[in-house]
Amino acid sequence: MGRNYFLDKDALIDKNDNIFFVLTNYNPYGYVFAYLKYIYTGKGLWKGFDRNLRYYGIRNLLQSRQEFIYEPCFGASFPIKRLSEVKKHLTPEDKIDEIIRKSSTSELDEIILDLISKIDVKNIGITGSILLNIQHSKSDIDFVIYGDKDTEDFFNTFEGFDIDKDWILETSKNYNIPVELAKSLYNKKTRGIYKGIKYSILFVDNKPWQYCKDICIKEGPIKISGDIYGDVRALYYPSTAFLFSNKKTFKILSYEGIYNTVLYGNHKVEIYGMLMECNEDNTIIVGDREIGGYIRPYMQ
Numbered sequence: 001m002g003r004n005y006f007l008d009k010d011a012l013i014d015k016n017d018n019i020f021f022v023l024t025n026y027n028p029y030g031y032v033f034a035y036l037k038y039i040y041t042g043k044g045l046w047k048g049f050d051r052n053l054r055y056y057g058i059r060n061l062l063q064s065r066q067e068f069i070y071e072p073c074f075g076a077s078f079p080i081k082r083l084s085e086v087k088k089h090l091t092p093e094d095k096i097d098e099i100i101r102k103s104s105t106s107e108l109d110e111i112i113l114d115l116i117s118k119i120d121v122k123n124i125g126i127t128g129s130i131l132l133n134i135q136h137s138k139s140d141i142d143f144v145i146y147g148d149k150d151t152e153d154f155f156n157t158f159e160g161f162d163i164d165k166d167w168i169l170e171t172s173k174n175y176n177i178p179v180e181l182a183k184s185l186y187n188k189k190t191r192g193i194y195k196g197i198k199y200s201i202l203f204v205d206n207k208p209w210q211y212c213k214d215i216c217i218k219e220g221p222i223k224i225s226g227d228i229y230g231d232v233r234a235l236y237y238p239s240t241a242f243l244f245s246n247k248k249t250f251k252i253l254s255y256e257g258i259y260n261t262v263l264y265g266n267h268k269v270e271i272y273g274m275l276m277e278c279n280e281d282n283t284i285i286v287g288d289r290e291i292g293g294y295i296r297p298y299m300q
Contacts (some may be wrong), residue, residue, distance in 0.1 A: 003091060006032050008204045008237050009127040009144045012081055013088040019049065019132060020066075020081045024237065026209040028071075034081040036066040038134070046134040055174040058255055058287045073212040075276075076289060090132065092125025092144040099126070111195055112141055119143065119158055121150040123206060140198040146206040151232045154201065155264070160188030164198055167191050171258055177294060184297050187261040203235040203260075216278040221291050223272045224284070225298075228252070234263035243271060243284070251278070252295075255287030259295040268298040 010022040012034055019038035027033055036052045044050035053064055061079065068077040096116070099109050108130075116124060128142035129135040145154055163186075172182040190201045226245025230252075234241040239254040241263040252263060252271065262269065273286040273293035286293040 003093075005208050006089070007091075007146075007206070007208070009092055009125070009142075009202055011090040011127065011131050012086045013090070013132075014081065014085045015087050018052075021127070023079070024209070025205050025207070026211040026213075028211055030084070031069070031080045031082045033078050035061055035079045036064055036081075038132070045136050046129055046132075046139075047136075049134050056257070057175045058289060059176070059292065060174065062289060071212075073215055075216055075218055092127045092131055093123075093146070095126045095131045096124060108135070108141075108197070111197055115141065115143070115194055115199060119145070119154065119201070121145055121154055123147050123150045127202065140200055142200050142202060144202050144204050146204050148205075148232045151203050151235055155189065155235075158189055158201075160190075160192045161199075162193040163188055164191050164193050166198075175256065175258060176292075181294065181296060182258075185258050185262055190261060203232070205233075205236050214278040214281075214283075216276040216283060219275040219277055221272070222275040222284060223270070224250070225268065225270045226250075227266065228263060228269045229266050230263040232264075234265075235260050238287075239263050243269070248282070251281060251283040253283055253285050254295065255285065256293070259286060262295050262297050270296040270298070 006022050006027055008022055008025050012020040017040045018036055020034040020036050023033040023035060038046060038049040039052050040048055041050045042048045053061065064079055066079055069080050070077045099112055102109065123146035125144040126142060127144050129139045130141060145151055168179065168182045168186055172179045192199055224245050226243045228241055228243050230241030237257055239260045241252045243250040243252050254263060271284055271286065273284040274288035274291055276283040276285055286295055
């Protein structure tokens with residue numbers, strides 16, 4: 001119960017009852033990279049809480065009413081939460097354990113347990129509003145799968161259920177991308193509808209990462225096409241993969257979570273992002289605050 005280190009998708013409640021979600025598996029001493037999602041107003045749909053971050057995406061995150069700190073290793077400002085201000089740390093794994101051990105279950109709990117049996121992996125948790133016990137009748141079920149093996153097993157065996165058509169339209173609007181691009185990013189394995197309830201599947205490495213491993217210098221925007229190769233690290237956040245183009249290799253680092261399944265596997269893509277020199281390696285960042293960027297799969 002209650003591991004003492006922080007992973008992506010963990011929830012933090014501060015001394016003012018504001019709710020944050022951790023963004024990464026690498027975090028400095030004294031604070032974590034986290035975004036403010038819920039603020040208590042007494043009138044909000046989520047049992048009195050309102051959403052501070054109503055829409056996802058880097059351009060929306062930059063409007064968040066919270067503290068940002070400039071990180072010289074990355075050459076950018078990140079949203080943070082100071083640990084001295086945190087009163088409670090909630091983990092997705094503990095929430096699953098709580099639901100499984102209940103003596104009586106609700107209709108929502110029954111659907112969660114049914115989905116867990118169909119997803120059929122060992123290391124799984126649940127995040128979002130359900131982790132916080134502030135869900136409403138139309139809340140999504142946000143699952144977290146931990147570790148390389150369970151992530152690969154999931155992608156090899158799970159087929160998904162009904163298509164969530166709303167996700168395509170909402171993603172087009174939230175990220176300011178064409179509907180056709182949003183449609184090409186949709187994956188029924190990770191987003192869908194089961195028994196009338198929307199679900200998402202998110203992926204997190206089960207180990208903390210080294211902070212400030214790379215030092216990066218910004219070179220400028222780049223648009224490039226080539227063959228992408230991504231293993232399970234493409235599915236974590238931030239997503240990482242490799243692009244092979246004109247006998248050159250680029251590391252792709254995406255801070256926009258909608259592109260993770262496109263970076264997974266081996267196929268052709270077009271990428272627009274910010275070219276960075278990181279420890280003498282060429283890295284392209286998608287989700288740069290200046291230019292945004294995108295990853296567009298070539299349709300077969």
